[in-house]
Amino acid sequence: MAPALRAAFSQLPTGVTVITTTTAAGPAGVTASAVCSLSLDPPLVLLGIGARSQTLERIRSRGTFLVNVLPVGASATASAFAAPGTSPEARFTAVPWHTYANMPALDDALAWVACSVERTHPGGDHVIVIGRALDCRHRDGQPLVRHAGRYRQLA
Template identity: 50%
Template sequence: MERPALAPPVVLAKGQVSARQFRDAFAQLPAGVSVLTTYAPEGPCGMTASAVCSLSQDPPLALAALANDSRTLARIRVHGAFGINVLRARDTAVADLFARPAPDPAHRFDGLPHEPVASVPVLCEALVWLACEVVGLYPGGDHTILTGLVRAAGRRPGVPLVWHRRRYTSPA
């Protein structure tokens, strides 16, 4: 059986990959869609994220990358805990709700069933949720890499929401 031919490489000098080329390349990588949540003095807040993954099984650690200027990141730094809520395929409206900046982020939770678990808001309809205690914050260019010790977790049956080629989809 013959191997398919690889696309010819484009060799650029260091630092010459444009932001557009970089985004286009990673648009090909499917990613689960999650809502990161925390509490602020004004109430629950959160944001949509796709840069989320497991980091370690022992101890159980999760990782997320948030833009340095993210209001949710600022609130997580203060609160010291965050939730990862993996969305179901049917939850595109929830993903969009948390993806847009909001003047009063607590209103995003109006009419959205949620409950506190291990000091973070958990979305009751999430496919998977993790309640994490912040254990590390690391610089990552225009993002901050956030690591958390998983203190509680839960899951429900269903199919995950996936972000691929700049649109929502789900596994076959």
């Protein structure tokens, strides 16, 4: 069922984000496409992240995370933060970033949403993280989209 389900949902275009946080061990980040606005009042964000993710461990430890919405042309960044076996902090070595809301923010992102963890729920091989949006910024541009297993841009 898993391959068929993956193939079916690959037909649903999704925005591409990098979720970041930092702890005493340094910055951490992971690519995520299971991210959306959950509620405007209160301002809540929903994030699905792999249950064995090192970045998830650090998000739980820190209690905060930052959603970086990637722009078109940032597929190399998305791939770098999705690479299995790469340590969370090593993913930042070739990517320009700055600090926003006391967390690592990717310089080329279209939007940044700083969140505190409200609660988490088991979700099979993922964990559902509900975050309260604390602050956000955005700029104009085209988002990076993933569809049918490939990074794309809007027409």
